[in-house]
Amino acid sequence: MASALSRRLGKRSLLGALVHTPNPAGDGMLIPGLIQAFRSHPGKGKSSYTVSFEDGRFKECGEDSIIGPGFQSLSSFSLIAGQEVFLTVNGREEVGLVETHNKERNEVQVHVAGLGVRTLRRIEELRLMESRRSPRLQELEREHTRAGPPEHSVGGTSSGIDVPTRKSEGVDEIMAAMVLTSLSCSPSTNSTWTGRYTLTSSSITVAHPPSPPNKLSLHCPSTPPAVLLSLVWGISNMVMGFRLCGRHHYVKVASLDRRKAEADPSDGEEDFYYTEVQETSEDLPEYSSVPRSLSPPGFFPQNPPGVSPPLPHHEEVSDVPVSAFLSQSAPSCLWQVSADHPYKVGGLVPRFPPALPLPFPLSGHAQRLSSTLLTVTSPLKVRGEAKKCRKVYGLENRSQWCTACRWKKACQRFHD
DNA sequence: TGTGCCGGGAT
DNA sequence: ATCCCGGCACA
Numbered sequence: 380m381a382s383a384l385s386r387r388l389g390k391r392s393l394l395g396a397l398v399h400t401p402n403p404a405g406d407g408m409l410i411p412g413l414i415q416a417f418r419s420h421p422g423k424g425k426s427s428y429t430v431s432f433e434d435g436r437f438k439e440c441g442e443d444s445i446i447g448p449g450f451q452s453l454s455s456f457s458l459i460a461g462q463e464v465f466l467t468v469n470g471r472e473e474v475g476l477v478e479t480h481n482k483e484r485n486e487v488q489v490h491v492a493g494l495g496v497r498t499l500r501r502i503e504e505l506r507l508m509e510s511r512r513s514p515r516l517q518e519l520e521r522e523h524t525r526a527g528p529p530e531h532s533v534g535g536t537s538s539g540i541d542v543p544t545r546k547s548e549g550v551d552e553i554m555a556a557m558v559l560t561s562l563s564c565s566p567s568t569n570s571t572w573t574g575r576y577t578l579t580s581s582s583i584t585v586a587h588p589p590s591p592p593n594k595l596s597l598h599c600p601s602t603p604p605a606v607l608l609s610l611v612w613g614i615s616n617m618v619m620g621f622r623l624c625g626r627h628h629y630v631k632v633a634s635l636d637r638r639k640a641e642a643d644p645s646d647g648e649e650d651f652y653y654t655e656v657q658e659t660s661e662d663l664p665e666y667s668s669v670p671r672s673l674s675p676p677g678f679f680p681q682n683p684p685g686v687s688p689p690l691p692h693h694e695e696v697s698d699v700p701v702s703a704f705l706s707q708s709a710p711s712c713l714w715q716v717s718a719d720h721p722y723k724v725g726g727l728v729p730r731f732p733p734a735l736p737l738p739f740p741l742s743g744h745a746q747r748l749s750s751t752l753l754t755v756t757s758p759l760k761v762r763g764e765a766k767k768c769r770k771v772y773g774l775e776n777r778s779q780w781c782t783a784c785r786w787k788k789a790c791q792r793f794h795d
Numbered sequence: 796t797g798t799g800c801c802g803g804g805a806t
Numbered sequence: 807a808t809c810c811c812g813g814c815a816c817a
Contacts, residue, residue: 767799786809789800 398447399507400430403438407459409446409507412438446507454502458487464505468494472509767793 402408412430415437428445431437446453458464458480465474468491475489478497485501767790768780777785781792 769798782808784799787800787811 396447396449397508398430398445398450399453400438400440400445401456403432403436407457408462409453409456409458411507414445452503453505453507456502457482458502458505464489464507465509466491466498466500466505468496468498474509477505 396414397411398414399409399411402410410432412432414428415431416429418427418429426442428440428442429437430440430445442450445451446456458477460476460478462477463474464477464487465472466489467473473491473493475491475498478488478490480487480502487500487502487505488497489500489505490497768784771793772779781790783789783791
């Protein structure tokens with residue numbers, strides 16, 4: 380029986396959605412990625428999204444530069460030679476490569492290598508993603524691929540939130556760290572982040588993670604100083620914690636209980652969401668130092684005014700005791716991620732004590748990072764604690780509610 | 796009484 | 807599929 384929670388999880392949420400965006404490398408190619416998080420800018424209308432790519436890179440994209448369901452259509456983009464597209468030829472879907480795109484005449488010349496033909500199409504006739512197939516067909520195709528060479532395209536048969544899984548030891552932690560760090564280091568304030576990860580068995584899985592580095596090192600851009608102090612998840616409870624950005628802030632844990640996943644094994648995935656909130660307390664301990672090097676350079680290109688200069692590069696977490704992070708001061712910036720999760724301890728966001736015992740064994744890098752870990756206790760859902768669109772935006776701003784809230788359905792934006 | 800959202804109807 | 811809302815559970 381599917382648990383109510385898993386059924387309520389936002390299957391239509393943009394988080395986790397497979398989309399395409401211009402390659403951050405700047406070659407003009409539209410490449411597949413997964414929406415990992417979004418940030419709404421109250422009052423400004425526009426949202427920005429963190430998109431992860433199959434090679435492990437991340438990029439923060441405005442909604443205008445994202446192609447996919449719920450975003451832009453392909454028609455407004457320019458295709459360059461070599462772009463992979465899908466099109467229907469003689470009633471069958473074929474994959475082809477763009478050779479030329481004449482925007483004025485709306486003609487795209489596509490070479491369909493499989494058929495050995497070239498065809499002239501309007502851009503509306505082209506797709507970046509393969510059409511949705513029935514699960515049976517997908518399974519059949521998987522059987523075929525298993526015998527053949529590995530498929531490298533994220534934009535293949537995946538539809539929506541399905542995330543291709545490839546587990547590598549240590550990579551899960553690293554990838555999550557990348558995502559979390561990317562979120563936490565964004566300079567904007569007064570906005571909401573919602574992130575999504577997929578839990579399979581006991582670990583987070585992400586699309587095509589990069590080769591695991593030998594040591595866990597975490598990146599923070601040269602913009603707001605931020606720290607990832609702990610990042611842990613275990614077998615029974617997944618717990619992730621991190622602190623960042625100076626003395627006034629910490630990041631709340633996001634966690635989930637495996638029992639939930641087991642309650643609905645057919646689903647095979649669990650999501651958790653967290654949002655950033657303002658921390659008003661002044662008496663938190665100081666945190667600083669900036670572990671670096673995991674995220675690719677250029678991920679956070681902007682360096683807003685009033686932000687302190689870059690902190691030293693490349694401190695590898697695995698070599699530096701967490702206490703070192705705690706001992707340094709840092710410029711303040713208010714950042715906190717709260718779990719908005721039924722598995723929270725009590726009323727307000729709990730503090731990260733300097734050290735907390737872990738309820739489960741840790742391994743590898745996570746273990747070394749565990750001394751500032753927070754824990755999440757018994758799964759007590761307290762109704763009314765979770766912020767939902769209605770509470771967050773108020774009745775008068777109903778237009779800002781997520782669709783589900785507007786329809787009196789389970790909130791997609793602030794999951795509990 | 797307010798909130799969250801299930802279940803179901805209309806289109 | 808999308809949109810809407812009655813009505814219930816719960817705080």
